[in-house]
Amino acid sequence: MNIKRVLIATMIFVSTLSFGQNFKSEKRIYLLDITKSMWGSDGGDDVYEEVKNALYKGIHEIKDPETIVTIIPFQATHTYEVLDSWTFKSGDTEKLTDIKKIIDSYSLDSVPGGYTDIYSALEIAKKHIADDKINYIFLLTDGEQSPVPSSYNKVNRIDFDEANLIESLSGWCNYSANTDTHLFYVMLTKAADIKEIANVIEKECNAYVVKGTNVNITFIQPYSKHVKINLNDEPSKLDIKLSANNWSYLDKDDFILDLELENNDLFELSDKSVKIENQKIVINLKRKNNTSFKDLKKNSPEESTVRLILSTLKDVKILNPEISIIIRNKQERKLTLEFTDEE
Numbered sequence: 001m002n003i004k005r006v007l008i009a010t011m012i013f014v015s016t017l018s019f020g021q022n023f024k025s026e027k028r029i030y031l032l033d034i035t036k037s038m039w040g041s042d043g044g045d046d047v048y049e050e051v052k053n054a055l056y057k058g059i060h061e062i063k064d065p066e067t068i069v070t071i072i073p074f075q076a077t078h079t080y081e082v083l084d085s086w087t088f089k090s091g092d093t094e095k096l097t098d099i100k101k102i103i104d105s106y107s108l109d110s111v112p113g114g115y116t117d118i119y120s121a122l123e124i125a126k127k128h129i130a131d132d133k134i135n136y137i138f139l140l141t142d143g144e145q146s147p148v149p150s151s152y153n154k155v156n157r158i159d160f161d162e163a164n165l166i167e168s169l170s171g172w173c174n175y176s177a178n179t180d181t182h183l184f185y186v187m188l189t190k191a192a193d194i195k196e197i198a199n200v201i202e203k204e205c206n207a208y209v210v211k212g213t214n215v216n217i218t219f220i221q222p223y224s225k226h227v228k229i230n231l232n233d234e235p236s237k238l239d240i241k242l243s244a245n246n247w248s249y250l251d252k253d254d255f256i257l258d259l260e261l262e263n264n265d266l267f268e269l270s271d272k273s274v275k276i277e278n279q280k281i282v283i284n285l286k287r288k289n290n291t292s293f294k295d296l297k298k299n300s301p302e303e304s305t306v307r308l309i310l311s312t313l314k315d316v317k318i319l320n321p322e323i324s325i326i327i328r329n330k331q332e333r334k335l336t337l338e339f340t341d342e343e
Contacts, residue, residue: 024180027068027133028090030055031121032103033141034073034083037191039108045189047142050213052103055140056096058216061246065091070128071099073106074121075113076150077159082112087128113156115146119165122183126175135181140215142188144197162196169200169207176206182319183207186215208317220244220276221319222310230328231266231300234293238283238308240323242276250276255314257281262307264288266296266327283308300329 032055040046059069072085084102088095118141125137145165150158172183185201185208187193193211201207210217220242229235244250255276261269270284287296303326310321 024132024134025064025066027070027128027130027135028059028062029070029072029125029128029135029137030058031125031137031139031141032071032073033075033116033121033143033188034106034111035075035116035143036108036111036114037116037143041108041114042191044142044191047188047213048106051140051188051215054213054215056100058138059090059096061216062090063245065089067091068130068133070125071103072121072124072128073103074117074124075111076115076146076156077117077120078154078157079112080120080124082155113151113153115150115156115158116141116143117158117160118145119160119168122165122168126179129179129181131179133180135179137181137183138186138215138217139183140186140188142192144192144194166196166200169197169204172201172204172207176204181206182219184210184217184317186210186212186217188213188215206319210317216246217317218244218246218249218315219317219319220250222323225320225322226324226326227308228326228328230330231293231297232329232331236285238285238325239280240283241280244279247279250316255316256312257318258311258313259283260309260311262309264304264306266300266304267306297329300327302330303328 032052034048036042037044038046038048038051055071062069067090068087069090070085070087072080073083074080075083086095086099088099118139122137122139125139129135145160145162146158148158148161150156176182183201183206185197187198187209198209201209208217221244223241223243227238227240229238256273257276258273259269259271261267266288267285268288270286274281274283287293306325306327308323308325310318310323312318
């Protein structure tokens with residue numbers, strides 16, 4: 001009788017992306033300021049035509065025709081009671097044509113009021129958030145939150161002030177973590193460029209300040225917030241796949257991302273920046289102090305986590321820029337099967 005042994009090795013982790021995060025379909029919510037200042041009534045720039053055309057362009061360029069789009073024109077607190085808003089699929093061109101006719105009809109003389117309640121616009125947008133999607137809110141305004149009450153006429157009245165807006169923005173990290181929502185606060189003109197508001201937004205996660213009338217923001221994000229490697233694989237690089245809403249813009253030239261690795265005892269970066277190629281980045285690692293993998297495995301815990309942060313100075317927003325690198329230090333599982341071969 002011969003005894004045959006088959007050794008089956010099962011690796012616990014490999015140096016690759018963890019796709020535990022399923023990439024969700026998206027929903028876009030556009031908050032369109034239609035206060036009279038958008039037509040330059042206060043002596044400022046007349047930006048309405050430019051902004052609405054950029055809005056149309058952004059919707060037409062959405063790749064997935066099933067993407068849900070909501071457009072909410074806004075002014076004062078109660079003008080929502082007399083203004084239309086719309087929710088439709090981006091591929092429904094007939095519906096969009098009908099909506100454009102209404103938006104095109106807005107003018108300095110036809111819109112009902114002139115005061116601006118940004119706080120209420122943002123609160124109404126939250127009511128349209130879809131729990132099963134990744135949500136993008138584009139808040140397009142050329143001004144600031146008007147003071148309370150501004151007018152005693154209900155259509156023009158403001159019920160909330162800048163303090164309410166700042167309070168709402170200050171809690172964005174907690175809100176977005178529970179709803180998978182990103183906010184792009186688009187300051188269309190200098191009048192909208194409020195330093196205090198910008199400072200609050202820049203401290204929050206998943207919220208971004210955009211300045212100017214180009215409302216079609218290019219953004220990229222990693223497919224996963226986690227990368228798993230195993231010291232037993234002796235990893236020397238990380239492959240991180242990326243998603244973007246506008247690859248044609250990113251492919252125009254060599255687009256570079258800057259890298260920052262949290263200080264740790266195991267690895268450091270070979271390079272502080274990396275070029276996006278084939279819709280991914282390849283990050284080269286080197287061992288701290290050229291320590292051998294043998295010593296790393298000997299002196300490292302079974303599992304540790306190190307943060308990798310992506311950034312860029314270019315006019316592109318990085319969503320979820322922090323990636324957790326989960327480093328395992330565990331031998332492969334070995335299973336021996338025995339069976340007999342009787343002659």
